[in-house]
Amino acid sequence: MSDEGEELRRAVADVLRERCTPEALEAAERDGEAPGIWTALAEGGFPTVSVPESAGGSGGSVAQACAVLEAVGAAPAPVPAAETGLLGGRLLAAAGLELPEGPVTTAASPRLAFDGEVLAGSVARVPWARSAAALAVLADAPDGPVVVLVDPAATAVTPGRNLAGEPRDHVVLDGVRPLATAPAPPGAGDALRRRGALSRAALIAGAARAVAGLTVRYTGERVQFGRPVSAFPAVAAHLVRIAEQTELVAMAARAAAASAGEDGEPAGLDVAAAAAVASRAAGEVAAAAHQATGAMGMTREFALGALTRRLWSWRDEWGGGRPWAAELGRALAAGGAEELWPTVSRGLVSPGAAR
Amino acid sequence: MIFAPTALSPHEDALRHDVRRWLADTLPADFRPGLGLGGRHDPGFSRALAGQGWVGMAIPREYGGAGASTVERFVVVEELLAAGAPIAAHWIAERQTAPALLRFGTEEQRRWFLPRIAAGECFFSLGMSEPDAGSDLASVRTTATRTEEGWRVDGTKVWTTNAHLNHFVVVLCRTSAAQDRHAGLSQLIVDLSSPGVTVSPIPLIDGELHVNEVVLDGVVVPDERVLGEVGQGWAQVTAELAHERSGPDRYLSVLGLLRAFVAEHGKDLDEAAAEAFGGIAARLWSIRQLSLSVARALEQGEAPATEAALVKDVGTVFEQEVVETMRDLAAAEIDPEAASLFERLLAECVLNAPSWTLRGGTTEVLRGIAAKALTRGGAR
Incomplete structure (x- = not known):
């Protein structure tokens, strides 16, 4: 899986490298969308990896989708790559619904109801809702939860954003008639939440690696007291800390993604662990990188800020680290002392097996 | 970086369960787990573990080991440490000395030491640090001087864990006064029962006495106990550290x-x-x-x-x-x-x-x- 993941990461990075320029990122922040970058990614079928071909996706595993997201996070590409495939696309596919054309978005929707005709309620912090072709969310219906596909143009969207200026919009769905609905399979909400957290871990892993490269480069070029600042042990320690946290979050995200096997869903405890590790690593990497790059790192001109502002945003999305850590802690404690090590060490023995 | 997620094979996973089961059967119910490396020094346990083929298991079969892979050994070690098993007796011999002997040792040394290590009968300590050589290991001052009988070793080693219980210590010492301080270093296998070896405890802050000072005063070491090449001690030690x-x-x-x-x-x-x-x-x-x-x-x-x-x-x-x-x-x-x-x-x-x-x-x-x-x- 690692070689295949590496190939995919490279392929996506090749598409994004020339496109995700500082100017393009500023424009995306101003306009709330980046259609050129989206089109380039979509032409390669990258955003819909892990959505079965039969449902209109590119096929592939959750691990492959996460490899794409690592490259998206590293670029960074201001587009709903996670939402379209791994999150929304798989939500639709699991309910037997076809993936529509164009960028799809989704978010946790605990306060959304469906009476069989129209929706009632709103969804907060929806990524790129204003420019998405469709919104795929869960709603409570009289006979249980349903997956609904909605045309964002039929909703009332109030623009919002995260620290990186990526759209995080408030969507009011009162009286909106869905384009399509289907009963949600059991556990669809938990599965979506897990994939949401996993997607952030993968994005964080990618952004952290980009930060690592950028920081090593800058501290190797910046000369003070007659030598590159990376030659000072105190500065070098920041580089090491960044490298460690980058490897830790990348390993966590990849291992959790691999737990899904070829066509399954990622394992709950593995995702919880990855989310907890990612959230913490994001903060540590950003802090160390800013300390190492000094005042230059704080400027809008320097590429670091576009990455660290994303790290600071993504670490809190889909729950952030704390609830996932608590969920993992409760599950392990409930398993009892004798099962603690067997559970932690189960690792990747049998990918896709139920845990 | 080459970190890539890896899965245990079914065979490796089965090994894990075998070790886990054996430990549950072997360690007493009221067993107090050690803190990983802080596991107790218990030659009886080491021999019993060796009886299962789990000491020095990465040593090739021709030298008395199990010819197991690095990951198989990893799995066994993980289970032992997770259980807090009393592994201190064979720990250094199996983790550090056996691979060093395989890499740098003479055929005669391998034939003599490796089967004994794999049997849980031959225990080693590390003789690297000295009073003035800690993180700066290349500044060791212990010397080995050529004599008619082989080598005469003089100097003081510190932080030598369990030297009072183990059989041998691998001593990093200076065999020539080279300009480059990384040159002129060699590794010698010193029998801790040799005349001239004085082991005294260095009490640690918790009052425990498992760390020692080892004074080597004119200790005679035969030529066949040189580990690897004379003058190559630094390269050998550096290679060991990747395993450590x-x-x-x-x-x-x-x-x-x-x-x-x-x-x-x-x-x-x-x-x-x-x-x-x-x-x-x-x-x-x-x-x-x-x-x-x-x-x-x-x-x-x-x-x-x-x-x-x-x-x-x-x-x-x-x-x-x-x-x-x-x-x-x-x-x-x-x-x-x-x-x-x-x-x-x-x-x-x-x-x-x-x-x-x-x-x-x-x-x-x-x-x-x-x-x-x-x-x-x-x-x-």
């Missing part, structure tokens, strides 16, 4: 403490405690995957020295954080004689934790190694 670092001993010191925490407090975790404990488990899970991936890389013939240094740094810093988090959760004055196993282990951890980021290379030295590789472009 990154193993499961760098993150499992605290497993017994965590298990006792779940046993005593797992039923009544509030949200904050669940979060703190879960955060620890999440990092343990990830660090373990990193360490396993280094073992897999070693198995495939790579030499991931930088990765190993990173894992050791992350692992040992993690272990220390665990102790502080557990102390917060215990919310009691630490009592080394408490009725609670969790509290007793916590007391032991607080007193031992500082050593975790010192032994096997201090955090600062490791970060120096890693930084050099990073700034040289050793990382993608």
